Amino acid sequence: MKHANISIFIPHIGCPHKCSFCDQRTISGTQKAPTGAEVREICSKALAESKSHENTEIAFFGGSFTAIPKSYMCELLSAVQDFIGDGKFKGIRISTRPDCITSGILDILKEYGVTSIELGAQSMVNHVLEANERGHTAEDVYKASDLIKSYGFELGLQMMIGLYESTADDELETMERIIEIRPDTVRIYPVVVLKNTKLGEFYQSGSYRMFTFEQVVNMSSSAMAEFERNGIRVIKCGLHASEFVEKDMLGGFYHPAFRELCEGLIYRYNMEYYINETDRNYIFAVNSLCISKAVGQKKSNIEYFSRQGIDIKIIGDGNIPKYHVELR
């Protein structure tokens, strides 16, 4: 069954940092921190409206949840207690910074029934973290991840592709280190340069040497394929479509269907593996639910092969795992 979130955005509040890419007000699309009563109302409405909720989590996103004042954090967690459990939502998901995790914090989260914790790792290379003023190191990510796993929480890591001063090798290293940590889930966020951020200044001054869009789609699709191959679910690839982002973005790698572009590329590479110099007609089988991903956005894969004089037909087979291709 498909996983879903009731997303509650907690803005910048409590975060002592100003990372190069962050304007939380833009990302979360709201400036006001919700009260416990407002959160209760959101959950009550969502519970009444949703048909199946057993695979849905209440998710506090947008800021550094464990860095907000403890009394406010507990107010928010208390507010959702009546909506968790049998016949209600499955659990609580939070996102925070790697250096805002301690045993004391995890004890509180456990007590309130938090199930999943996501850490904004962003990069696992210290010079990139430093250049983007993250205020934590790769070692903090290792430490926090170990602690979270030792408490039995589901662990999620977030990775950004294309940060200031990051090279293709740095992106590869980040991917490999994340695989080494073995989180349950990963979110891949290609960088989007927003107004009123340090990245925005670098971008406008011309000091930000950026990858091309194609390079970032390439890197994101190989990261996606590698994570999935290693049993790590990629629950997001690309920033969610939002009028705030579209309005406030100066540059970077935003596309409303970014994930589909990456998945199309994974299928293209996997089909290319079977193409030889003589055969011009191929039938490929993919998972029945993934036919459109294999065909590519606006039939891009069919056309890509067609331009080389190759005809491909894609058929569905429920037994084939996601992203795998079989030649028929």
Ligand code: SF4
């Ligand atoms: S830690 Fe998170 S909330 Fe704080 S500035 Fe960085 S990205 Fe924004």
